[in-house]
Amino acid sequence: MSLVFEAVSKSFGGEPVLRELDLTVGTGQLMTVLGPSGGGKTTMLRIAAGLESPTSGVVHLDGKPVRLGDSSVAFQDTPLYPHLSVLDNVLFPLRLKAARGKNSRYRTDRERRAAASDALEMMHIPDLGPRRINQLSGGQRQRVGIARALVRDVGLYLFDEPLAHLDQALARDIREDLRAVQREKGLTMVYVTHQVEEAFALGDTVTILNDGRLEQIGPPQELWQRPATRFVAGFLGGHSMNFVPGEDGIVRGFRPENCLLQDFAGVRTDRGNESVLRFNGTVVGSSFLGEQTLVVVDAGSGMRPLRALLPSVRFGEPVDPPAIGEKACVLVDGVNVHEFDAATGQRVLAADSRGGAIAKPQ
Numbered sequence: 001m002s003l004v005f006e007a008v009s010k011s012f013g014g015e016p017v018l019r020e021l022d023l024t025v026g027t028g029q030l031m032t033v034l035g036p037s038g039g040g041k042t043t044m045l046r047i048a049a050g051l052e053s054p055t056s057g058v059v060h061l062d063g064k065p066v067r068l069g070d071s072s073v074a075f076q077d078t079p080l081y082p083h084l085s086v087l088d089n090v091l092f093p094l095r096l097k098a099a100r101g102k103n104s105r106y107r108t109d110r111e112r113r114a115a116a117s118d119a120l121e122m123m124h125i126p127d128l129g130p131r132r133i134n135q136l137s138g139g140q141r142q143r144v145g146i147a148r149a150l151v152r153d154v155g156l157y158l159f160d161e162p163l164a165h166l167d168q169a170l171a172r173d174i175r176e177d178l179r180a181v182q183r184e185k186g187l188t189m190v191y192v193t194h195q196v197e198e199a200f201a202l203g204d205t206v207t208i209l210n211d212g213r214l215e216q217i218g219p220p221q222e223l224w225q226r227p228a229t230r231f232v233a234g235f236l237g238g239h240s241m242n243f244v245p246g247e248d249g250i251v252r253g254f255r256p257e258n259c260l261l262q263d264f265a266g267v268r269t270d271r272g273n274e275s276v277l278r279f280n281g282t283v284v285g286s287s288f289l290g291e292q293t294l295v296v297v298d299a300g301s302g303m304r305p306l307r308a309l310l311p312s313v314r315f316g317e318p319v320d321p322p323a324i325g326e327k328a329c330v331l332v333d334g335v336n337v338h339e340f341d342a343a344t345g346q347r348v349l350a351a352d353s354r355g356g357a358i359a360k361p362q
């Protein structure tokens, strides 16, 4: 089923938390929601679940106003029942629905047990059914929580950071399984996360919420290649973007990954064309990060020091980064430069739409 937010706003005690949200999650699509703490992600999810009403605007699920019970919700801290077995935990929502006499596609307890076993199978824990919750590892508990959310036969599945407490490798495995189930069954899903990598890896579309505002919604590649606002550009990426204000009222942003150092590690020095930005400065910092080395260059003129990520190994040879105090010239190809209006923060013109030729800042 498709989920549509139309001009949805929410305030608590007069304080706006969501501001005029318009967005659509298509049937069978997975939308991830990303943004800084307090940006309104959980509030948005609670409104989609019918747990909270908007102050203004409407939310529709397949064309009808959304109601409590239309969706299956798993929050980070949704507890499992410790006195029940894993299988009974997953069965719980199905039995509850049956006990309330609500219509369900599972009419007998046998059918319900089969559905719960299928859900455990989907999350790759078919053998854990008889175990007690306190006999499980953290990762297994998260899998049970997700299985319990997936077992319900509803039109919308909502997840609020279900993997937040797990180490990265384990979280990656579980989310790949969740994504496989979502794709295979064509489930409509909204998944809130703090992590850019998780949002990108899971989402057909990614929504960025900041201070209750929808900064951008689109496929991950589009957000990465064409961030709509300076906020989005700075928010995405493991290392934040460099921003250089120009006297023309435009701020130019480029990622540390896209910076090269002239005369260094095989970089050609004859690229003196207009499509390349150059900044002469002095190395003020250098940190080995494993695959890459972060070099910080102070290019003066009151701008913040620039961060460049260099490969730590090139053509099989370890690379010695320039030492602190050495002169360095940072180069950035025009196609990797994003331009934003200094006053509004909105993207003004994609450098790539001009064939990579951009003006140098002053």
Ligand SMILES: Nc1ncnc2c1ncn2[C@@H]1O[C@H](COP(=O)(O)OP(=O)(O)OP(=O)(O)O)[C@@H](O)[C@H]1O
Residues within 6 Å of the ligand: 012, 013, 017, 035, 036, 037, 038, 039, 040, 041, 042, 043, 044
């Ligand atoms: N029931 C409530 N009453 C009053 N204020 C609330 C309530 N729920 C949320 N808020 C406020 O709304 C704002 C947004 O909160 P929300 O939990 O939606 O953000 P979030 O993006 O999910 O944050 P986080 O990433 O930290 O979970 C916060 O300032 C929060 O204090």
